[in-house]
Amino acid sequence: MLETGSPAPEMVLEDTVGDTVRLSDYRGEHAVLLYFVRSTSCPVCNRNVQDLVRSGDDLEAENVRVLIAVPESRQRAATWKARQRVPFPVLTARGGTPHEMVGLDRRVFGAMQRSGSLLVDVHGVIRHVHSATLPTGGYDRKGVMRAVRSLGV
Structure with a gap:
């Protein structure tokens, strides 16, 4: 996983309609909160996404x-986005998963997908990073909001 204060990686992802989304596309204009769900079928992750929707x-x-990264296919991501009424871009990777791009590899015998969050400021510097193997620990709401407030619009 990445470290607070380090430059954000260049991530090239794909949204649910197949358009390319780069983390660097936001540089100079917006900070980005990228939330990595464990799975679109994870009830805890779905609650966390709905918390982000309420905080939008x-x-x-x-x-x-806010960008939501899922480890499933673009088609499955599109279905999930519509069903959950997620207003944010939902992203997948063209090869591998978005999770692998930031070191959120599967753990516990390769079976448990890790979840987490990454806050990148307008300059492309990581201001908050958090990850967990268990979904109950994958979203640090207080830490995210504290880091967001420290950005100073």
């Missing part, structure tokens, strides 16, 4: 754009 206006006011 507050995050927008802080100039933070």
Whole structure:
């Protein structure tokens, strides 16, 4: 996983309609909160995404754009996005998973996908990073919001 204070990696992802999304596309304009769900079928991850949806206006006011990364296919991501009514871009990777790009590899005998979050400021510097193998620990709401407030719009 990455470290707070380090430059964000260049991530090239794909949204649910097949368009390319780069983390660097936001540099100079917006901070980005990238939340990595363990699986679209994970009930804890779905609750965390809904918390982000409820916090969307507050995050927008802080100039933070939310992106959701899923380890499944683009088609499955599109179905999940519609069913969950996720207003944010939902991203997959063209090869591998978005999770692998930031070191959220599967753990516990290669079976448990890790989840986590990454907050990147407008300059492309990581301001918050968090990960966990168990989904109950994959979203540090207080840590994310503290880091967002410290960005200073």
